[in-house]
Amino acid sequence: xxxxxxxxxxxxxxxxxxxxxxxxxxxxxxxxxxxxxxxxxxxxxxxxxxxxxxxxxxxxxxxxxxxxxxxxxxxxxxxxxxxxxxxxxxxxxxxxxxxxxxxxxxxxxxxxxxxxxxxxxxxxxxxxxxxxxxxxxxxxxxxxxxxxxxxxxxxxxxxxxxxxxxxxxxxxxxxxxxxxxxxxxxxxxxxxxxxxxxxxxxxxxxxxxxxxxxxxxxxxxxxxxxxxxxxxxxxxxxxxxxxxxxxxxxxxxxxxxxxxxxxxxxxxxxxxxxxxxxxxxxxxxxxxxxxxxxxxxxxxxxxxxxxxxxxxxxxxxxxxxxxxxxxxxxxxxxxxxxxxxxxxxxxxxxxxxxxxxxxxxxxxxxxxxxxxxxxxxxxxxxxxxxxxxxxxxxxxxxxxxxxxxxxxxxxxxxxxxxxxxxxxxxxxxxxxxxxxxxxxxxxxxxxxxxxxxxxxxxxxxxxxxxx
Numbered sequence: 107x108x109x110x111x112x113x114x115x116x117x118x119x120x121x122x123x124x125x126x127x128x129x130x131x132x133x134x135x136x137x138x139x140x141x142x143x144x145x146x147x148x149x150x151x152x153x154x155x156x157x158x159x160x161x162x163x164x165x166x167x168x169x170x171x172x173x174x175x176x177x178x179x180x181x182x183x184x185x186x187x188x189x190x191x192x193x194x195x196x197x198x199x200x201x202x203x204x205x206x207x208x209x210x211x212x213x214x215x216x217x218x219x220x221x222x223x224x225x226x227x228x229x230x231x232x233x234x235x236x237x238x239x240x241x242x243x244x245x246x247x248x249x250x251x252x253x254x255x256x257x258x259x260x261x262x263x264x265x266x267x268x269x270x271x272x273x274x275x276x277x278x279x280x281x282x283x284x285x286x287x288x289x290x291x292x293x294x295x296x297x298x299x300x301x302x303x304x305x306x307x308x309x310x311x312x313x314x315x316x317x318x319x320x321x322x323x324x325x326x327x328x329x330x331x332x333x334x335x336x337x338x339x340x341x342x343x344x345x346x347x348x349x350x351x352x353x354x355x356x357x358x359x360x361x362x363x364x365x366x367x368x369x370x371x372x373x374x375x376x377x378x379x380x381x382x383x384x385x386x387x388x389x390x391x392x393x394x395x396x397x398x399x400x401x402x403x404x405x406x407x408x409x410x411x412x413x414x415x416x417x418x419x420x421x422x423x424x425x426x427x428x429x430x431x432x433x434x435x436x437x438x439x440x441x442x443x444x445x446x447x448x449x450x451x452x453x454x455x456x457x458x459x460x461x462x463x464x465x466x467x468x469x470x471x472x473x474x475x476x477x478x479x480x481x482x483x484x485x486x487x488x489x490x491x492x493x494x495x496x497x498x499x500x501x502x503x504x505x506x507x508x509x510x511x512x513x514x515x516x517x518x519x520x521x522x523x524x525x526x527x528x529x530x531x532x533x534x535x536x537x538x539x540x541x542x543x544x545x546x547x548x549x550x551x552x553x554x555x556x557x558x559x560x561x562x563x564x565x566x567x568x569x570x571x572x573x
Contacts, residue, residue, distance in 0.1 A: 108309060109241065109309060109310050109311065110250070110251060110254045111254070111309070112305055112306050112308070112309025113238075113241065113251060113254060113255065113306060113309070113310050114255060114257060114258035114304070115236075115258060115302045115305050115309075116187065116234050116302060116303060116307075116310075117254075117255045117256075117259045117262075117267060117307055118258040118259065118260045118261060118262045118300065118302055119262075119299035119300075119301075119302030119306070120230070120234055120259070120262075120299070120303075121259040121260075121262035121263060121266075122228060122229050122257070122262045122265065122266060122295040122296075122298060122299050123194075123198055123227060123295065123296075123299065124227075124231075124259075124262075125259075125262055125263040125266040125267070126266050126270065126291075126292065126295065127355070127496075128263075128351075128352070128355050128356070129267060129355055129358065129359070129391060129499075130266075130267070130270060130288075130359070131155075131356075131358070131498070132148070132151055132152075132155075132287045132356045132500065132504065133350065133356075133359045134202070134288055135147070135150075135151040135154075135216065136148050136151055136514050137515065138204070138284050138285055138288055138512045139204050139212065139216070139285060140212075140417065140514070141209070141212045141213050141216050142209060142212075142213065143153075146508065147322050147514060148503075148504040148505075148507040148508050148512055148514075149251060149504050149505055149507075149508040150213060150478075150500040150504075151216075151504050152198050152276025152500060152503065152504020152505050152507075152508075153247035153501060153504070153505075154213075154216060154217055154220065154489075155496070155497060155500030155501050155504065156497050157217075157430045158217065158220050158221050158224055158497075158500065158501065159224065159242065159494070159496050159497030159500065160493075160494065161221070162221075162224040162225060162227075162228060162493050163489075163490040163491075163493035163494050163497065164490065165224075165225055165228055165230050166232055166486045166487070166489045166490045167483070167486050167487055167490055168227055168417050169228050169232045169233075169482075169486055170232055170236070170328075170480075170482040170484075170485065170486020170487060171324055171482075171486075172482055173186065173232060173233045173236060173480040173482035173486070174327075174480050174481065174483050179381035180307070181240075181312035182236075182240070182312060182482070183233035183234070183236045183240065183285045183312065183482065184233070184237070184310065184312065185233075185307075186229060186230055186232075186233035186234070187230060187233065187234060187303045187304070187306050187307040188304065188307045189263070190226065190230040190233075190305075191230070191255045191300045191303035191304055191307075191420050192300060193226050193229070194227065194229075194296075194299060194303070195225050195296035195297065195300045195302070196296070197219075197222050197223040197226040197227070198295070198296045198299075199291050199292055199293050199296055200219050200223070201219040201220055201222070201223040201292075202288050202291075202292040203219070203289055203415060204285030204286070204288075204289065210407070213547050225517070228489075230303065231489070232482060232485060232486045232489060232566065233482065234303075234306065235462065235485050236380075236481050236482040236485045236486075237306075237310055237312070237487065238251055238462055238463075238465075238466050238485075239256065239314065239465070239466040239470075239481040239484065239485060240312045240313060240314040240481055241310060241311065241312065241313060241314075242314070243313070243314050243470070243559060243562065243563065244462070244557065244559065245466075245470075245555045245559055246406070246409070246410070248463045248467070249405060249406055249409045249414070249459075249460070249463045250406055251459065251463075252405065252459040252463040252466075253402055253405045253406055253459055253530070255459065255462060255566045256402040256405075256455070256458050256459040256462075257399050257402050258398075259458075260395045260398045260399045260402060260455070260458075261395070261484070263391070263395040263398075263401060264392055264395040264396065264399075264448065265295075266295070267387075267388055267391030267392050267394075267395060268388055268391075268392045269291070269294075270288075270291050270388075271384045271387065271388045272388075273287065273290060273291035273294060274287035274288050274290075274291050275311065275384070275531060276285060277289075277290035277291065278290075278507070280366060280526060281457035282312075284454075289428040300511065311428045312391050314479070314481070315479070326478070327478065327480045327483055328483075329568070330472060330475070330478060331480065331483060331487060332474070332497075333482075334468060334471065334472050334475070335468070335549060336464075336468050336471055336548055336549050336550045337465075337468040337471075337472070337484060337488070339544060339547050339548045339549070340461070340464055340465060340468060340488065340545075340548060341487065341488055341490075341491035342491070342544045343418070343461075343541050343544040343545045343548070344461065344488060344491040344492050344493070344495060344541075345491045345492075345494055345495045345511060345541075346537050346538070346540045346544060347422060347457070347461070347495065347538065347541040348491075348492050348494075348495025348496055349498055349499040349502070349537045350422075350426065350499075350534045350535075350537035350538040350541060351454075351495075351496045351499070351534070351536065352495060352496050352499020352500055352502075352503075353499050353500075353502060353503055353529055353533050353534050354429065354529070354530055354533075354534040356499070356500060356503045357503055357526055357529040357530050358387065358391065358530070359367070359387055360389065360507070360512075360526050361432075361526055361527075361530050362383045362386050362387045362390065363383050364518050364523065364526060364555060365437055365523055365526055365527065366383060366437045366440070366443070366524075367383055367387060367437060367564045368382050368383055369386065369437070369438065369440050370379065370383065371440050371441075379389030381440075386440070388392045389444070390443070390447055391443060393444055393447055393448055393451075394448070394451040395448075395451070396448075396450075396451075396540075397447070397448040397451035397452040397455070398451045398452065398454060398455035398458070399455065400452050400455065401421075401451065401452040401453060401454065401455020401456050402448050402455040402456060402458065402459045402520060404455075404456060404457075405417075405456045405459045405460060406568050408456060409460065409463075409552075413551055413552045414460045414463060414464055414467075414552070415464075415545060415548050415550075415551055417454070417456055417457065417460050417548060418456075418457045418460050418461065418464070418542075418545050418548075419542050419545050420542075421453050421456050421457040421460075422454075422538050422539075422541050422542040422545070423538065423539060423542040424453050425450050425451075425453040425454040425457075425538060426534065426535045426536075426537070426538025426539050426541075426542065427492045427538075427539075428446065428449055428450045428453065429450055429530075429531050429534050429535050429538070430502075430532065430535050431446045431531070432446065432530045432531040433527050433528070433530070433531035433532060464486060464488070464548070464550070465485055466481075467482045467555050468484055468488075468550070468552050469484040469485070469557060470555070470558055470559065470562060471550055471555075472484060473562060474558045474561060474562055477565075499563070503529055506525060506529060507522075507525070507526075508536050509525070510522040510526070512525075512526075519532075
């Protein structure tokens with residue numbers, strides 16, 4: 107339990123940044139820092155996301171290769187938490203500094219600081235995620251670890267979504283210096299993340315090691331990786347799933363600011379109250395994360411009941427279809443909008459946790475098939491697919507907003523509003539259904555993984571020990 111909590115706290119620190127990127131980054135660049143004038147801001151930000159995240163996706167693999175070959179008294183992956191914690195915190199503060207530059211220099215500054223931030227993020231997050239594959243060889247225990255991972259990850263989301271508008275408003279002097287407000291919010295998260303990475307470093311152990319006879323052969327590892335069919339299926343499913351989540355999450359603020367707007371809401375026992383769109387966004391996201399955590403906590407039960415593959419396929423498909431409801435709900439139907447958010451999120455929660463347990467299974471399959479272990483490479487290359495999903499999922503909304511005629515802080519026309527609704531409902535639904543169909547081809551059901559786990563255990567027990 108102590109190790110699971112420490113591992114989860116590491117993911118909490120990791121996701122204080124990631125959740126901020128997910129929900130506020132595009133809005134920060136278009137409406138706070140305003141890196142380009144008028145209609146071009148969203149597209150400039152979207153193209154930047156695409157370029158930086160594609161590079162960062164390949165950088166993930168480099169970090170994975172290096173981490174797999176790291177030897178230290180602390181293990182392969184834990185040292186990166188110890189020595190990467192401070193650069194991680196500082197890079198976030200730097201990226202959300204808003205110097206008063208010209209439009210061209212703002213774009214250059216954004217590219218440089220955002221690229222540095224994502225590279226340092228990879229330096230810490232790849233090894234931290236790889237711990238899931240080496241803390242235990244047991245597939246059910248990994249499902250339990252994944253539960254802790256995502257319970258803490260989405261708890262970080264709760265913190266970010268609830269406190270970011272409050273902190274940005276407070277430190278930004280109620281809108282007068284909003285850029286400073288966002289920077290100070292990141293500073294608060296950075297301090298917490300720094301401490302929690304050290305807690306994770308001190309609190310976990312690495313137990314699964316490569317075979318003693320394994321030679322250092324990067325080329326062979328890559329060839330074996332590209333022949334790992336279950337891993338390829340998971341990567342493609344991850345790409346489609348993350349695009350689904352990215353498109354929807356990055357348009358939530360726009361959905362409330364320009365479609366729902368400020369609302370008078372009548373609540374039981376509390377009567378009628380006026381809510382700004384900022385408050386509605388915060389409450390909407392917080393509710394979604396609470397529901398997601400509830401879904402994540404059910405992962406071990408459903409995994410034992412129907413297996414990881416079936417759980418992933420069903421949950422992705424159902425949550426995707428449910429998201430269509432956002433297209434038909436009217437702005438004044440705030441109660442139904444929030445109820446639908448809770449329903450989509452509680453269904454969506456389990457497949458997020460199951461995904462990472464499946465990557466750990468792919469690492470075992472890789473070792474079973476090739477007698478070579480490359481845990482960080484498996485996770486890094488999987489995260490590369492995730493980064494590609496965020497790259498295209500971040501770029502696509504920016505391009506679509508521009509095509510729909512979006513201009514920040516103006517009254518939007520019907521075409522633009524309809525476009526925002528499509529990005530909140532129809533497009534995520536299509537991408538989610540594609541992801542669900544892809545995972546049908548995943549070939550490591552629980553029965554096969556149990557056999558692989560038993561054979562690997564026998565190999566490790568019978569392996570010759572180093573002198």
